[in-house]
Amino acid sequence: MKNKMPAIQIENLRKVYSSGNEDVLAIQDVSLDIPEGKFVSIVGPSGCGKSTFLHIVGGFIQKTAGTVRIRGKEVEKPGPDRGMMFQESALFPWKNVFDNVAWGLEVQGVPKAKRKEIVEGFLKLVRLWEFRNHLPSQLSGGMRQRVSLARVLAFNPDVLLMDEPFGALDAQTREEMQVELQRIWSESQKSVLFVTHDIEEAVFLSDRVIVFSGRPATITEIIDIKFDRPRDLSLYKSSQFRDYRNHIWDLLHEEHHKPVTSTSEVVNG
Amino acid sequence: MDKKFQKIAAIEIIVVMLLWEGLAYFQLIPTYLSSPTIILAAMWDLIKSGEIISHMGASLYRSMFGFVVVIIIGVGLGILAGYYKKIGNFFDPIINAINPIPKIALLPILMVWFGMTDTTRILIIFLTAFFPTFVATRDGVRSMKQVHLWAAENMGASQLQLLYKVVFPGTLPKIFDGLRVSLGLTFVMMFSSEIIGASNGAGLGFLILNADLVGRTDIMFAAVAFIAVLGFIFDRILLKVRSKLLWWDLNQA
Numbered sequence: 231m232k233n234k235m236p237a238i239q240i241e242n243l244r245k246v247y248s249s250g251n252e253d254v255l256a257i258q259d260v261s262l263d264i265p266e267g268k269f270v271s272i273v274g275p276s277g278c279g280k281s282t283f284l285h286i287v288g289g290f291i292q293k294t295a296g297t298v299r300i301r302g303k304e305v306e307k308p309g310p311d312r313g314m315m316f317q318e319s320a321l322f323p324w325k326n327v328f329d330n331v332a333w334g335l336e337v338q339g340v341p342k343a344k345r346k347e348i349v350e351g352f353l354k355l356v357r358l359w360e361f362r363n364h365l366p367s368q369l370s371g372g373m374r375q376r377v378s379l380a381r382v383l384a385f386n387p388d389v390l391l392m393d394e395p396f397g398a399l400d401a402q403t404r405e406e407m408q409v410e411l412q413r414i415w416s417e418s419q420k421s422v423l424f425v426t427h428d429i430e431e432a433v434f435l436s437d438r439v440i441v442f443s444g445r446p447a448t449i450t451e452i453i454d455i456k457f458d459r460p461r462d463l464s465l466y467k468s469s470q471f472r473d474y475r476n477h478i479w480d481l482l483h484e485e486h487h488k489p490v491t492s493t494s495e496v497v498n499g
Numbered sequence: 500m501d502k503k504f505q506k507i508a509a510i511e512i513i514v515v516m517l518l519w520e521g522l523a524y525f526q527l528i529p530t531y532l533s534s535p536t537i538i539l540a541a542m543w544d545l546i547k548s549g550e551i552i553s554h555m556g557a558s559l560y561r562s563m564f565g566f567v568v569v570i571i572i573g574v575g576l577g578i579l580a581g582y583y584k585k586i587g588n589f590f591d592p593i594i595n596a597i598n599p600i601p602k603i604a605l606l607p608i609l610m611v612w613f614g615m616t617d618t619t620r621i622l623i624i625f626l627t628a629f630f631p632t633f634v635a636t637r638d639g640v641r642s643m644k645q646v647h648l649w650a651a652e653n654m655g656a657s658q659l660q661l662l663y664k665v666v667f668p669g670t671l672p673k674i675f676d677g678l679r680v681s682l683g684l685t686f687v688m689m690f691s692s693e694i695i696g697a698s699n700g701a702g703l704g705f706l707i708l709n710a711d712l713v714g715r716t717d718i719m720f721a722a723v724a725f726i727a728v729l730g731f732i733f734d735r736i737l738l739k740v741r742s743k744l745l746w747w748d749l750n751q752a
Contacts, residue, residue: 290649308652320650324668324747334654337664365747385654 235302237389237421238264238287243296245282256282258446259296264389264423269415271424271432274442275482281317281393283447284425288314288391301388310334313387313420317394319374321366327353327377328362334385352380355414372403376410383418390415392424396431405463408434416459429482433474434465441481450481531716541721545706551725557701559729561617562689565624569681573629574674577636582666587637594633602627603691620692627688628681635677639670672748675741682737686730703729 245257256279264270274280285291287298289308297304300311308314321330331349340348353359356376366374375395382390395411396404408431415422415435426432432439433455441450455474457465465471516535523534545551580587606623613619643666651665693704703722710718 288649288653290652308649310653310655312653314649314653316646316650318644318646320644320646322647322650322665322668324671324745326747333651333664337651337654337656337660367747381654 235266236263237266237268237301238262238423239297239299239302240287241297241299243283243286243298244294245279245286245291246294255446257286258448260447260449262440262449264421266421267419268437269422269424269435270438270440271426271436272440272442273426273429273432273478273482274447275444276427278442278444279447280425280442283442284314284391284393284423287423288312290314310338310385311388313382313385313390315375315378315382315390315392315395317397319366319371319378321374321377321381323366325366326362327358327364327366327369330366330377331381331384334381338385348384349380352384353377355383355417356380356410370403371399372407375399375407379411379414383414383420388421390420390422390424392422394426395424396428397426404428404431409463411435412460429475429478430466430471433471433478434461434463439474439478441478453478533717533720537717538720538724541715541717542724545718545721545725553701554703554706554722555725555729558689558693558703558726561620561692561702562624562685565621565628565688566682566685568621568625569628569632569685570678572625573632573677573681574636577633577674577677578640578662578666578670580633581637581640581670582662587641594630598630598634603688606692606695620689623692624685624688628684631680631684632674632677635680636670636674639673639677640666642673643669672745675737675745679734679737682733683730686726686733690726 240260240262242259242261243257244255244259247254247256260283272280272283282291286293287305289298289305289312299305303311305311322333325333328349331353332345335345335348349362350359353362356379358373358376358380361369361373361377366377369377378395396407399407412435424432424435436455439453439455441453442448443450453474457470520535522528523532523537542551545554576590580590602623605626606619609619609622613622647665647669648661651661656664689702690704693702694708703726706722707719710716710722
């Protein structure tokens with residue numbers, strides 16, 4: 231750890247949705263620290279507000295109360311200090327792979343030669359340099375998310391926010407992407423806040439798993455995952471992995487017996 | 500358009516022309532229906548004398564002037580109205596009130612204000628052609644994927660960069676849908692504005708009006724044919740420009 235200040239510091243975050251004359255409490259005073267360089271996942275029942283939570287950290291959705299700090303600096307709106315990866319591809323269909331990855335650097339005024347150097351580095355990191363002249367529409371779903379990851383890494387944010395980035399992929403591609411993400415993450419040394427509904431994905435990837443309760447979202451439990459890195463897919467078969475998985479499954483399962491306050495969800499998750 | 504379809508279209512046109520020519524040749528149809536060869540001869544006369552240049556020039560000047568203003572104001576205002584809720588809210592009632600009016604109904608009013616001048620004609624062309632482009636652009640912006648805007652904001656884009664580097668290219672397919680309708684209307688209104696009012700001056704509409712006065716149906720048909728050719732050429736140009744700019748849109752063409 232480089233310093234004691236957490237990469238992301240969230241204090242008493244609250245979100246209330248007003249629908250008509252009824253207020254729905256989506257997130258209830260959640261406080262959370264993401265340490266520098268750590269991979270932290272949030273799992274929770276579908277519609278619990280974990281995706282909303284991530285969008286608030288990203289600055290895309292307004293919070294009702296509380297504070298979000300990135301390396302000590304309070305944030306209100308989206309900015310390049312946080313790199314957000316969305317569930318659905320956010321690549322621009324009118325730009326090829328290279329120009330998509332270069333986009334953030336371009337708007338920030340990075341000179342062309344420097345841009346090319348950075349883009350080449352990250353496209354090689356995600357193993358898609360040969361596809362630099364392809365359009366996003368010519369790539370598979372897994373490749374598109376790898377380009378998205380390269381694009382986010384290219385503008386060098388302090389932290390990565392990932393909203394079920396592999397949610398739309400088939401099971402096999404998903405596992406490949408998990409291994410890829412781990413490799414890329416360990417090279418980039420970024421702090422990651424990762425949202426997923428897939429318990430195994432969270433256990434496999436994370437140093438720490440935060441379990442959210444159903445709506446309104448509160449933290450049920452924080453679980454440190456103590457596996458060495460690099461991890462490979464055979465980990466799925468280990469008994470310790472299954473213990474983590476079963477424990478989290480039980481925590482989420484208890485949630486199903488709680489009354490649901492609202493089934494509507496503004497952002498999927 | 501694939502090759503097979505092009506072939507069928509060509510055969511279809513040739514058959515109709517031959518039929519028309521045959522009926523005229525054997526005097527089975529009245530002379531005021533003219534015939535393809537007579538019309539072609541009239542067109543050739545107009546080209547040879549150079550007369551057509553001034554008519555086409557005048558007509559194209561009016562229609563293209565109107566169309567360029569439609570591109571600038573229709574697209575520009577459409578993007579602002581689609582992106583900024585307040586601007587959209589301001590324009591929506593005005594647009595909704597004026598849109599259903601046949602704009603040609605405003606021609607007499609414009610004539611009172613500006614006389615039977617090019618200003619009047621260009622204005623009526625603009626007023627008619629503006630709406631499809633404006634509405635298509637505005638609705639295109641409103642239907643943009645939220646994640647594209649979020650991703651751009653995330654990467655530190657300024658408001659201006661967001662508008663011209665994300666909203667504009669992202670809406671371009673819809674903009675072209677609107678522009679194509681507007682271009683067609685531009686030619687319709689060019690013609691309409693020229694056949695109403697005084698029959699002196701240049702323009703394809705005037706050419707028809709004058710030919711009517713002297714009973715030359717062949718010239719009337721010839722002028723119509725020239726308008727058809729112009730309309731076709733400009734539509735093709737627009738499609739060419741579109742496929743150039745929208746090379747990335749693999750769904751089109």
